[in-house]
Amino acid sequence: MLLELLHDVLPEGSSLPKNFNVAKNMVKCLGLGYINIHACDNDCILFRKEREKKNVCPKCNTSRWKSEKKSPNGKRVHRVRMKVLRYFPVKKRFQRYFMSSKIAPDARWHDEELIKDGLLRHPVDAPFWKDFDSSYLDFAFDSRNLRLAVASDGFSPFRTFNSTYSIWPVILVPYNLPPWKCMKQTNFILSLVIPSPRAPGADMDVYLEPLVDDMVDMFVKGIRTYDASKDECFQLRAAILCSISYPPGLGYLHELFDGTEEHRSAPVPLTGEEILELTANIHTSFGKDPTTKKPANQIPITCCKKNGLQLKDRKGD
Ligand SMILES: [Zn+2]
Structure with missing residues (x-):
């Protein structure tokens, strides 16, 4: 309605979309859309790949649907899903970085413009970046x-x-960019929106599945991409080098933090191969117990406003 009104006000030949559907299709063509992936209410699985057509979670037998209603003539069934993960496919988003001749050179900044004086001012100066480069020369x-x-x-x-x-x-967060650009919100790539009345906890891995699949593909094979700054096509690859988070997100992403304070000196860092060897026989079972909706140790947080101050209090404290 508002778009139609604005379209009438603007001069003839305006590129403003006529209505919401036209605007939505325009965004879709640019690769800015997202995919809805249904999830089990207890965070056991995602209904994708071989489980895409299933109506019940094969692990906890919880229905995929919150409600199912038949139309008056009985021909159509209207279903409301329990939980939905929004996945923003990353491959097209990576390709878009190279579509502008002004932005594309920024991806080479760490190699061409960085002042190599031994000072630590960007992740490219850190040992993990150098280790990665020496391990994966190609x-x-x-x-x-x-x-x-x-x-x-x-x-x-x-x-x-x-x-x-x-x-x-x-x-x-793309670390190829210079420090004054890589931490700008406009350069962040949103990949997943995990919905839940509760935090995903250790089941975060279940929701990371589509992102991990695409990132493995991007690391192993890559994707043919046009570089506007050099006017050529190349095979773009991508890898996740590190994570930025603090508890509890740190624990969810790494499944390492259990809340215990440790005061010993830091252990000797393990290599990727050593970690893989140590965790090879660990069996992980995802999903929450459907009989208990809230974990016993999770105390609901209530917020209240009093005398203009926002106070946070935990029930039972
Ligand atoms: Zn389940």
């Missing part, structure tokens, strides 16, 4: 290949109205 050969960090944290979209509701966006 990846490091093309400086346009994207080095990323993954970040996640929970927040309540309803502010203080429902402070127990927690939604978890998963964001990728």
Whole structure:
């Protein structure tokens, strides 16, 4: 309605979309859309790949649907899903970085413009970046290949109205860019929005599945991409080098933090191969017990406003 009104006001030949559907299709063509993936209410699985057509979770037998209603003539069934994960496919988003001749050179900044004086001012100066480059020479050969960090944290979209509701966006940060650009919000890549009245906890891995699949593909094979700054096509690859988070997000992404304070000196860092060997026989079972909706140790947080001050209090404290 508003778009139609604005379209009438603007001069003839305006590129403003005529209505919401035209605007939505335009965004879809740019690769800015997202995919809805249904999830089990207890966070056991995602209904994708071989489980895409299933109506019941094969692990906890919980229905995929919150409600099912038949139309009056009985021909159509209207279903409301329990939980839905929004996945923003990352491959097209990576390709878009190279579509502008002004932005594309930024991906090579760490190789061409960085002042190599031994000072630590960007992740490219850190040992983990150098270790990665020396381990994967074919990846490091093309400086346009994207080095990323993954970040996640929970927040309540309803502010203080429902402070127990927690939604978890998963964001990728491109570290190829110079320091004054890589941490700008406009350069962040939103990859997942994990919905839940509860935090995903250790079941975060279930929701990371579509992102991990695409990132493995991007690291192994890559994708043919047009570089506007050099007017050529190349095979773009990408890898996640590190994560940015603090507890509890740190624990969810790494499944390492259990809340215990440790005061010993830091252990000797293990290599990726050593970690893989140590965790090879660990069996992980995802999903929450359907009989207990809230974990016993999770105390609901209530927020109240008093005398203009916002106070946070835990029930039972
Ligand atoms: Zn389940």
